[in-house]
Amino acid sequence: MKRKILFVLIMVSIVLNIYAGEFITSAFEDDIEKFEKFIENGADLNETNLGGLNVQTALAYFSDENFERACEILYKKGFDFNKPQKGGLTLLYSLCYSLSYNKIETLLKYNIDVNKKVNGILPIQATQFAIYPFHTLQKRNALACYNEGKRIQKLLLKNGSEKFKYIEPTITDFGNFLRSNLFVIQQIRSDVTLDDVNHAADYYSRLEEGRWVVSMKYNSLKKLYAHFGIKIKISIAYGYNDIEAKIIDGINSNNQCLFIGQTGNNKIAPYQWVVLTKFPSIDKKYIDSNGYFAAYNPDPIFENVGFQFKDLTELIVIEICSYKKK
Known part of the structure; x- marks a missing residue:
């Protein structure tokens, strides 16, 4: 019994x-x-x-x-x-x-x-x-x-909320894009820290018409990598088909390529930057049954969101052309 x-x-x-x-x-x-x-x-x-x-x-x-x-x-x-x-x-x-x-x-x-x-x-x-x-x-x-x-x-x-106060965006708290690039840089230079990237990055955050705006140019991104002895090429893709094609090209490249994606279609965490650590392909070989892929999100608040390939609205391919280790 x-x-x-x-x-x-x-x-x-x-x-x-x-x-x-x-x-x-x-x-x-x-x-x-x-x-x-x-x-x-x-x-x-x-x-x-x-x-x-x-x-x-x-x-x-x-x-x-x-x-x-x-x-x-x-x-x-x-x-x-x-x-x-x-x-x-x-x-x-x-x-x-x-x-x-x-x-x-x-x-x-x-x-x-x-x-x-x-x-x-x-x-x-x-x-x-x-x-x-x-x-x-x-x-x-x-x-x-x-x-x-x-x-x-x-x-x-x-409905009883405390008053809204702007928080000045900083690399330490909200620099999700730069944190993702730090992850890539550390694949070559493990000694580089967040503070190193913060001091070397050419970006701005300022109030414009009552709201904070944060911006960074891609040429500045190349300079950031060069600061740490890494020469890169950058290519960008938008939309499912172009993103998938770029990933396949990157995987087949003679140079090491790393991928940073933006999750504009995700309903919980839109416009988060993630580093793809498992790469989808046309035959779905690298996608699990639910369409999820491995993504490192440097923002601890959103790190447990289950990102899907269809969430990606933009892909940045960082192609490592040459580098000097410290």
Whole structure:
């Protein structure tokens, strides 16, 4: 009898573990029917996937309409929408960062702590990061983002948020682009530090018309590598097909190539810079069954987001032509 009970418990555990993986994936896929079915069958609402992403943060992948339905279902189950995932990221913070006004409006109905900080930063301040992209050729409507950020700030203030204060962007806290390049540089020069890159990089951050703007030119990026004795060529690709072709060309190059991608299509962490450490190809050899690829994200808040190849909107290929080790 005890063995039978033990067997049943093991089978229930296996079933719930299966649901946990597919449960979060159903949010990625914006499949509200499957999501609801998993809840009906006892999916563990406290589960996280292997990357550390919890159910709360995965909700951001739903469309506005399905997000509203998912929140209604979960609220009836006593779901805690404030629970952070590994790394500290919360659902409200990610929605503010991605300027998801409609979802924020929905979420505020469910006992949300609008002043719960992530890495010392208020959700209302996360709107700032979507307004100033750290890049020169950023293909984004800056004015539309600015206006949407202001609209979200007004909504949060109405719901009890502390006042919005600009945070001056710095390489230490927000230099995601330069941190990614530091990772590449350290493949050649392991002695180079973040402070070294910060002092050598030719970039600026300043207030323009009441908002922070951060910028860096690609010629400056070449000079940055040259400062550490590394001569590089830079090529850029936009869009799925061009990005995939560039990766294949880079893999087949006679020189060592490293890849930095921007995740403009990701619903949780758009406009993050990641270093690709496993490279997709046309035959999908390097992509797992869910379309995910290995990506090093130097921002600890977003390091556990499951990035997909389709998230990439831009690719920078750093081709190492020659180098001098220290």
